[in-house]
Amino acid sequence: MSKKTTIYDIAKALNVTAATVSRALNNNPRISEATRQLVLKTAKKMNYKQNQLAVALKSGKSKNVGVIVPYIDRSFFSTIIRGIEEELNPQGYHVIICQTLEDGKKESDTVQNLLNAQVDGILISITRQTKNLDHFQQVLNKNIPLIFFDRKTNMKGVSSVTVDDYQGAYMATMHLIDQGCSKIAHLTVDRNLEIYENRFRGYKQALIDKGFHFEPDYVVALKSDIEAGKDAAKKLLDLSHPPDAIFSASDFGALGAITYLKSIGRQIPSDFRVVGFSNEPFTQFMELPISSVDQCPILMGKTAAQVFLEQIDSKEIHIEKKVVLKPTLNIRKSSSTLTVEVQTSNPQSTN
Amino acid sequence: MSKKTTIYDIAKALNVTAATVSRALNNNPRISEATRQLVLKTAKKMNYKQNQLAVALKSGKSKNVGVIVPYIDRSFFSTIIRGIEEELNPQGYHVIICQTLEDGKKESDTVQNLLNAQVDGILISITRQTKNLDHFQQVLNKNIPLIFFDRKTNMKGVSSVTVDDYQGAYMATMHLIDQGCSKIAHLTVDRNLEIYENRFRGYKQALIDKGFHFEPDYVVALKSDIEAGKDAAKKLLDLSHPPDAIFSASDFGALGAITYLKSIGRQIPSDFRVVGFSNEPFTQFMELPISSVDQCPILMGKTAAQVFLEQIDSKEIHIEKKVVLKPTLNIRKSSSTLTVEVQTSNPQSTN
C-alpha cells in the first residue's frame, strides 16, 4: 500500500534536504523556528513515523533488551517479566522474551541470538544446568549490561537481583517455632542450587538460634511437585520421631504434603503446620490456604530493570551491583490458627 | 572492548571486498569454493557475527513480532505467549511483548510503538474497552500481518484465532445434565463481551436441546472474582427454586460459589455440581478439584504464530483467516462422582 514516509519524502515536499528535516524533528537548535514548524506540520500531515531500525543502526542502540527465563508461563517468571516491562517500556525500550526450557545449550544459543540482534542489554534467570559461562563472557566482552535475576551464578562484573532466600526460610521457620512447633522438617529440592541451599541454611539457622536440635532425617530432597510432596510427607510421618511441622522450599511440595496429611486424618493447623515457598497463586485459593514466603517478583523485575538502566547510563564498564530483596512471609491457615491473613511487610534493601 | 567485526574487517584481512565476503557468507553460487572456505574460516577466526540491524534495515524485515496482551502475568496469556515463542523462535523471529493493562489508549500507543520499531507482524488480544480501531487500520495500511487471538473484534482483513466459547459452554452444560442435574444456573461476567455472550449462548442452547426450561433468574452477572462468586451463589441458593448445579463462565466465580456452598454445608458433587471456565492452574490443585473448560492456550499461541507465518510467506494482501479451536472439558471432582480425571498438566516448581 502506501510506502512509508521517510525524511527524504518530507525534504522533497518542502524543497529542503533530509538533514534539515532530521534536525527539525530532533529539535536541533541550529534550525529556524519557521522551518521547524513547517517540518513538524508536514511530517504530521504525511503521517511520518521515525524508522527505529535506521536510528538503531546509526546510533548502535537498538532500544531492545533481551529477557531470558526457563519458562515464560510460570507464574513467578511471568510476573517478573511484567515488572521488567513496566519499568522499561516508559524508557522507550522493548522487551524481547526468550525461554530456555531449562536447556543449557538453548540458553547459550539464545544469548548469541540476542547479541546478533544487537540488544542493549540482557536480563536472565539461568537454567539449572548452566555450567559453562562462555556465552556470558561474550556479553561482557561486547560491553553490554548483563543482569541476573533470581537464579544467578557468581561472575565478576555481573550485577544481580535476588531475593534473600536465607532470610525467607529463616522467617518461615521462626514463624513455625513461634506457633509452638518443635519438630520442624524441611522439604528441599536440589541443594546444589544456590536458592535451595540458602533456604536450607535459613531453616537450619533458625532452629539453632532457638536452641533446637537439627535433625538430618528431617530434611528430605524431592522433585518439586505434588506427588513427591506426598511421598516425602509419608516418609517423614513414618519416622519413629515424626515432625509436627514442615517448611517446604516449594509450594508444590507443601501442597503435596498437606494432601497426604489430610488423607491420613491429620488436622491442619491444629495438629500439624506447613509453610511453603514462592507464594504461588494457588496457595491463597485453597480451602486451606497455604502460608508461603513471597519473593516479590514484580519488584524483582522492576529492580532488575532499574539496575540495567543505571548501567546503560553510566559509562563505567562492568559494574557489579548485587541487590538482595527482602521476602515477605504470608501467613495463612496452614500454619496459623489465627484466620486473618498477615503479611509481614518488608521494604526492599539494596547493597 | 573489542569492536565488533564487520564484513569489512574480514574483507580487509583477505584483501577482497565486502561484497565478496557477503556473498561467501550467504552461499551465493557465484563465488569460488576456495574463496568461500577462506572467508568462512576467517569469519570464524575473527568471531564475526552478522549485525541483524543492518540486515533488517536493508531488507525491510526486522524479524521481530510484537505480541500485545492485557497482562503478561495472567496464566492464560503467559501460556499463549509461550506457545507463540516456541513457534516463532525456530523461524528466527524474536517476540516483543507488551501489555495494555486493559487500557485502550495504551493499546493504541503500543501498536504505534511497535510499528515504529518495524515489527514484521502484530499478534494481539485486545482490551475490554477497545472501541476505536484506527490503530489497527494503520497496521493493515502498512501491509503488516495483524492477528487477533482470544479477544478479538470484527475487522475486515484481519485473521483471528479463538476458542469456541459457545461449544465449551455447551459441553460443560451438557455434562452437568448428563450428571443428572436439571436446574443449572449460569454465572456470567459481561455479556457485552463476545466471549461471555458466546458462553451464555452455549449454556442456553444445551438446556433447550435437552428440553429444559431456560430460567432467566438462573443467570447472574458478576465481576470475575471469588467474593462475587460467593455472593452470586448465595443469591441463587436463596431463590424459591434454587438450582442444583452451576456453570460459571469464570473459574474464580466457580471457586467462590463452591466456597459458599461448602460453607452452608452442601455436598459437592453429590448434592450440587459446579463447572468453571478457563482451566486456571488452581482448579486442579484444590482439595476439591474444579471441572473446567480448557482453552488450550499453548495451541492457541502456536496457531496464531502459524497464521502469522502463513501470511508473511504469502504475497496476498489482507488474508482473513478465522481459526476456531475446540475447547476440551476437564472433568474433575466438582462435577463428577467418578474420580477419574482426564487432563493434561504437569505442575512443576516455581524457580
Added chain:
DNA sequence: TTCATCTATGCTATCGATTACACAATACGT
C-alpha cells in the same frame, strides 16, 4: 564600508550488509 561572526542550511560520509550491474579473465566451440 569592510571584515568578522552568526545563522540556517546543504553536502556528504557513516552505521553494516546486500545486490544490480559491470568487467576482467578464463573456458569453450567451431
Added chain:
DNA sequence: ACGTATTGTGTAATCGATAGCATAGATGAA
C-alpha cells in the same frame, strides 16, 4: 584463432537517519 559463454570479483547504490564540516547570506562592530 576468434567470438561467445561462463566464472569470480569489484563498484557503487541502497535501506533511513544522523552529524561533522562547509558555506551563502545576514548581522554587527569599527
